[in-house]
Amino acid sequence: MGIVGAGFVGPHHVDAVRRLGYVDVVAVATSSEASAREKAQQLGAQKAYGSYDALLADPDIHVVHVATPNYLHYQVTSAALAKGKHVVSDKPLAMSAAEAKKLVDELKRSGLVGAVTFNYRGNPLVQQARHMVARGAIGTPTFLHGHYLQDWLLHETDYSWRLEPDKGGASSALGDIGSHWCDLAQHISGLRITHVLGDITTVIRQRKKPRGAREAFQAATDATSESVDIRVEDLASVMLKFDNGAKGSFSVGQVCAGHKNDLTLEVCGSTSSLRWRQEHQNELWIGHRERANEILQKDPSLLDVEVRRYAHLPGGHQEAWADAFCNLMRDIYGFIASGAKPAAAHPPAFATFEDGYRANCIVEAIMESAKQGGIWTLVRY
Ligand SMILES: NC(=O)c1ccc[n+]([C@@H]2O[C@H](COP(=O)([O-])OP(=O)(O)OC[C@H]3O[C@@H](n4cnc5c(N)ncnc54)[C@H](O)[C@@H]3O)[C@@H](O)[C@H]2O)c1
Numbered sequence: 001m002g003i004v005g006a007g008f009v010g011p012h013h014v015d016a017v018r019r020l021g022y023v024d025v026v027a028v029a030t031s032s033e034a035s036a037r038e039k040a041q042q043l044g045a046q047k048a049y050g051s052y053d054a055l056l057a058d059p060d061i062h063v064v065h066v067a068t069p070n071y072l073h074y075q076v077t078s079a080a081l082a083k084g085k086h087v088v089s090d091k092p093l094a095m096s097a098a099e100a101k102k103l104v105d106e107l108k109r110s111g112l113v114g115a116v117t118f119n120y121r122g123n124p125l126v127q128q129a130r131h132m133v134a135r136g137a138i139g140t141p142t143f144l145h146g147h148y149l150q151d152w153l154l155h156e157t158d159y160s161w162r163l164e165p166d167k168g169g170a171s172s173a174l175g176d177i178g179s180h181w182c183d184l185a186q187h188i189s190g191l192r193i194t195h196v197l198g199d200i201t202t203v204i205r206q207r208k209k210p211r212g213a214r215e216a217f218q219a220a221t222d223a224t225s226e227s228v229d230i231r232v233e234d235l236a237s238v239m240l241k242f243d244n245g246a247k248g249s250f251s252v253g254q255v256c257a258g259h260k261n262d263l264t265l266e267v268c269g270s271t272s273s274l275r276w277r278q279e280h281q282n283e284l285w286i287g288h289r290e291r292a293n294e295i296l297q298k299d300p301s302l303l304d305v306e307v308r309r310y311a312h313l314p315g316g317h318q319e320a321w322a323d324a325f326c327n328l329m330r331d332i333y334g335f336i337a338s339g340a341k342p343a344a345a346h347p348p349a350f351a352t353f354e355d356g357y358r359a360n361c362i363v364e365a366i367m368e369s370a371k372q373g374g375i376w377t378l379v380r381y
Pocket of ligand 1: 005006007009010029030035051052066067068070072090092117118176
């Protein structure tokens, strides 16, 4: 594999594929030769490239991972497919639904494999929840609700390329983390979001932008900064309709003190409910009316047989974010290595380009709804 972009999330891609045991990390490309060399050395990659074109020309690379800021996703992925490489793109698949649709079509024509890292799918209890919904353990889903809250943009001195529409896209919080929530809600429930009603807010309207580049989650140490106006949302609330008639709602925010990576999703069904929280990801809450509620702890021996392969340690041995990320890579690389036709059924943790495209469509519909003053808006897939 070769990876383009090695800031916050890129090294986790590398770590996850290494754990599979049969993937070589051939090269790293970043925005300059100097930084690529430094990253390649840190990550133990064989080669460093100062541009993604150079990496894509390397015949030793069969799978390209895209972990750059969002505005580069389309061009890197499109160029990689043209060179005959499979692609694992971090989310979002592209900056807009139109670009994402082009990638879906380009991938189809290429006969290659494409995946999007909606990584929460890789958690064993997420797969357990999904399987329980599918086998009718909670009856018919009627209400899906939750939130995805963080606090890393709480202060006016917090800054990221995600706040610049030309680098991150027209939406910030919704595109960045709302897309994860929507993918997860659809993945667990097996339903599709059909209509949305959105309300978006920019809580911090002016921020101090550091003059030098800074990777995600790096502390603001640079005293030299400029004041910039922020035009994208850092807080949003959304109501949802699903294709089986179920309703839903979720909020996203990156200015919510105390919430670090608080993705919470609850599915209420006609007989029982399920709730999964990323920050307590080894527990699944199961709610009942006629008997006591339960907490299922992650323990392979207690999971449905079909999802046990997503848990690798016995009960009481906590598994976490990086393990779920690795499960994703296990599904993706297993699919590639098996030589399966791209149209074949995909293993559950593997989000396809179609899934990525759908997330782009939902975020765009929410933005459109909010722009119209918060009216119900059809999601056009
Ligand atoms: N799945 C997840 O949970 C998750 C988590 C974080 C980020 N992400 C996604 O991953 C992507 C990267 O986010 P991040 O937080 O790692 O960003 P980051 O800013 O920390 O890192 C970006 C990297 O891209 C490189 N880069 C910038 N311009 C480049 C160019 N022209 N050519 C090659 N490389 C270039 C930078 O050098 C840096 O290494 C984003 O699309 C983001 O949405 C996903």
